[in-house]
């Protein structure tokens with residue numbers, strides 16, 4: 001093995017053994033080949049940056065831990081969603097909301113049974129049915145008053161849900177807000 005690699009190096013620095021020349025050209029700063037490989041994206045006409053997957057573990061859990069845990073975690077004594085529903089007044093007085101400190105508890109607030117609760121509370125007021133007002137938990141998405149950070153964190157959450165999956169619809173229609181459709185649920189990605 002050693003012998004062989006030494007031989008290739010010797011060839012690269014000069015003394016032409018024609019059969020090795022092309023290999024040398026490819027690894028050194030030689031002029032570009034006549035027909036450069038065309039990147040696939042260019043062929044399709046879409047210059048997309050590489051897709052970065054937003055995940056619960058890497059992006060969402062740390063955000064919720066930082067900004068929501070003091071009122072929504074087991075650590076803080078927060079109830080599960082069903083416990084909360086049974087005794088809302090009590091927990092509201094205690095300034096505790098339903099737990100959102102695990103993937104599963106967050107799912108209950110996104111998909112079922114409380115479809116869209118997460119989105120209604122965290123929306124910046126621009127979604128349909130938001131009535132132009134941010135949800136009452138939106139302000140907690142950042143250090144007090146740091147609007148740019150709140151906006152950036154909302155963007156991460158929207159990307160985590162999935163392209164086009166952020167909507168305020170409920171599981172069952174209520175008032176103006178329609179029931180969520182299977183097509184809308186199908187857009188959820190929610191990588192763990």
Ligand code: HEC
Pocket residue numbers: 064067068069070071072081091092094095096097098100109114117118119121122136137140141
């Ligand atoms: C200072 C305490 C506090 C913080 C911080 C806080 N919340 Fe809340 N949250 C509450 C309380 C209390 C309720 C219940 C009262 C209400 O519905 O507004 C609630 C309700 C909610 C609900 C509605 C749950 C339901 O079933 O209707 C969601 C969703 C929510 N919060 C998400 C969040 C998220 C996400 C964060 C962090 C970005 C957060 N909250 C930060 C106190 C807090």
